[in-house]
Amino acid sequence: MSSETLLLIGRETAHTPEVFETHADRLARRGVVEEVFTTTYESEPVRELRSQLREIPGDRVYAIPMCVAHTFDTVRDLPAALSFVSGSVQYCEPIGRMPAVTDVIVERATEQVRAGSEVSLVLVGFGSSSKPYHRQMVEYHAARLEEGTEYGEVLACYLVQDPAVECIGYELSNDRAVAVPLFLSRCEATKHRIPEQLESDGIAYAEPFGTHPRITDAIHAELEKQRALADDGSFSFEDRLTATRRPVATDGEGPE
Template sequence: MTSESILLVARDTRNAREVLGEHADRLRRRGVVDDVEVATYESEPVRELREQFERVAADTVYAVPMCAAHTHETTDDVPAALSYVPGNVRYCEPLGGSPAVTEVIEARGEELLPASEDVSLILVGFGSSAKPYHRQTVDYHAARLREQSAYREVLPCYLLQNPAVECVRYNATGSRSVAVPLFLSRTEATERRIPAELELDRGGIEYADPLGEHPRITDAVHAEVAKQRALAPVDAATDASFETRLTRSRRPVATDGEGRR
């Protein structure tokens, strides 16, 4: 009988270990797989995670990047680090694209300002000048929230691209606004940069917590693992998923001192 494990992978931000630990505990209690592990890194996934990954004993490992959308790290460095896992790696999509996240965003906003015709909902993403993934993710949730919520409007904004966070205050037409950061855990961006650029001290904008330990995030991880199980026969063929192709093509190279032994 083959064994299965879930590997939750994330950058080690201010409370990332606590957040990932809570989701891991829930998944263990559900008996989704035989084991659930947490892996965090500061800046170099290959160097920092190699030894931990070499010790993963399961036959099949579902590696879940615990972030809103793909970054350079999740498309290059993390897949390279996963090459050290002895078993069969099923690399999952970042959890931010799950429909369950839409519910968490709405819940975070409702905790501070109930949806109404005079309240604007602001979605704050990290953004990227080179990759489309963050914008795609934020736009996806914004479109769903415009359809299913009672907010006057839903406005996306970003730290690294337009529309910029510092401008969204002037774009909102509601008399009050609530901003939800589309981040899993607390970071320097959520604690300092975003509040400063939103000018929270001026009033008029409530600022919600990141997605964090919300139970629906655990559901999102669970659903992604179930999806990967269902897709396994398809990915064995030539039309593999984007994430599967990443784990097949990304490898540490000898020139950076991290090549496979």
């Protein structure tokens, strides 16, 4: 009988170990697969993780990038690093575009300001100057929140693309507003850069998603989705990434 493993993998910050391990422990207790592992890297996934990844057990390994949307790392370097896993890798989509994440946004926002027609909800994403993934994730939640909550308006802004977070105060139609950073873990941007830029506009500020139980549910849902796709023989965008991205031997990173 084949065995399955879940791997939660992502870039390391001061708070990611706590966040990753909390979700991993919950999923292990649920018995979703035989084993659950976490691993992080600082800047070079292939160089830093290849030895660890060779030791990951399981005939099928579900690798979930622990971020809210695809990044340069997750579409290039992580798929290459996962080639060192001995089992069959089912590379998963980041968890940002999950209904459970919308629930977390609502809870984080209402912890600060109760929803109402006189209150604006601001979603703060990282953004990208060249890739659409973060904008698509933010727009997904904005559409759901506009339809399913009582906030008077839902606005989106970003750190590295327009509309910029430092300008969002000029777009508000209401005197009261709350901003939710669409980030998995606390980092320099969520602790300092974003709140400092919003403070002058009097916008209340919520916490990132962190260890919220509904994020565990989102990870579990992505696992089940990928399990169904694998059993059905479907071929996803993430499958294409792991099929085409490989370490280059001339760079000293290829298979030994």
